[in-house]
Amino acid sequence: MSRNVTVGLDGSSESRAAAEWAAREAKLRGLPLRLVHVWEPVPEPMAQAPLLGAETQAHWSERIPREAAEGLRLRHPGVRVEREQIPGGPMDALVKASKAAELLVLGSRGLSGIGGFLVGSVGMSVIAHTDTPVVLVRAGEQAADEHEKDPAGIPSAATPYRPVVLGLDTGHPDDTVIAFAFEEAARRDTALRVVHGWSLPPYFAYGMPADLEFHAELGRQEAAALTAVLRPWRQKYPDVEVVEESRSGSPANHVIDASREASLVVVGRRVRRSPFGVHVGPVTHAVLHHAAAPVAVVAHD
Missing domain, CATH: 3.40.50.12370 (Rossmann fold)
Incomplete structure (x- = not known):
């Protein structure tokens, strides 16, 4: 598999900000951007329920990365955007995905009122268990935030x-x-x-x-x-x-x-x-x- 910039995507505002940052970084590096959407299959008894059937699973496992990829291609022309869905637990899946990446990018919620991150257990575990450089990006991070006035x-x-x-x-x-x-x-x-x-x-x-x-x-x-x-x-x-x-x-x-x-x-x-x-x-x-x-x-x- 070719080297790339990989970003974990779950549809949250922090993961969307991470994807935008990762797209900019991919352009700087001249690499493709790989969107990884991790989803945990619904247990069989729950999957049979009317509101948690195959259509609901398809919505969360297909629509989020597809729509994200389409938007990123429009906003970042010249960056090749790939997407992949991986079943399983987020930590193990992201650590595995990072092995083919030059850089792994994750989103993190910002702390209310002050600068900083609220780093969840998944993010900390991924950082601690991968040899690939990991970048954390807060929700609300904008391209302009990286530049001088x-x-x-x-x-x-x-x-x-x-x-x-x-x-x-x-x-x-x-x-x-x-x-x-x-x-x-x-x-x-x-x-x-x-x-x-x-x-x-x-x-x-x-x-x-x-x-x-x-x-x-x-x-x-x-x-x-x-x-x-x-x-x-x-x-x-x-x-x-x-x-x-x-x-x-x-x-x-x-x-x-x-x-x-x-x-x-x-x-x-x-x-x-x-x-x-x-x-x-x-x-x-x-x-x-x-x-x-x-x-x-x-x-x-």
């Missing part, structure tokens, strides 16, 4: 993309995550804003006063470490403007703050081979729930 103060698809934000741990940098972020910035012809958060040594938490000069020196060391990690990537991607930000404090909070002016946020997730539990790491978990832009989670060893 014009002179009138209005963002639009005609203005440049906002920066891509990468949350980076300089102690354990991973090439897969960094390369993904640089590629996304290059596709969008925008800057890559690399955010690194660091903390004082643990003994300062036990009442020892922090020396200002020591704090400043530690800050210089952390900034130098970030520069060193990014140096070969700057050489590999000379056309990508890189903005380095190394700050003391919570890494998750710094990435979340940066997400408010981002087109995409990129974070990593260490691969865990255990089939049990959902483990994505504390920083990634916080960013997933509170970022104000689409979030790409990239698995790495």
Whole structure:
């Protein structure tokens, strides 16, 4: 099967927003868009009921992806849109579907009143059990949200993309995550804003006063470490403007703050081979729930 951008579609507003985002991403990558509609067959006794018969099942299993595909083809000319229906549980089906994809895109409900996501159990399980990069998109996400404002103060698809934000741990940098972020910035012809958060040594938490000069020196060391990690990537991607930000404090909070002016946020997730539990790491978990832009989670060893 050819590589593609795959999106999970269930007819909800969040999955429709994810499909629109995935179509734009497919165009940037020059790949087909694959709509995957997962449906769980109705148990036989219920299927015989007047309101849950074959026609009802056909409505939910055929009409939703068909109409979605037709609309996406009209709104995104040049993008080849494919659709597929997979019976079974959503988590297992989406993890299986992701194996043929370069990117899996899922929708997530927005938190009422504030920026961020309400990530359900299916979304978290899929993220934790696939090696394919996964992007979460909130309901209501618009193409204009990814772009800078014009002179009138209005963002639009005609203005440049906002920066891509990468949350980076300089102690354990991973090439897969960094390369993904640089590629996304290059596709969008925008800057890559690399955010690194660091903390004082643990003994300062036990009442020892922090020396200002020591704090400043530690800050210089952390900034130098970030520069060193990014140096070969700057050489590999000379056309990508890189903005380095190394700050003391919570890494998750710094990435979340940066997400408010981002087109995409990129974070990593260490691969865990255990089939049990959902483990994505504390920083990634916080960013997933509170970022104000689409979030790409990239698995790495």
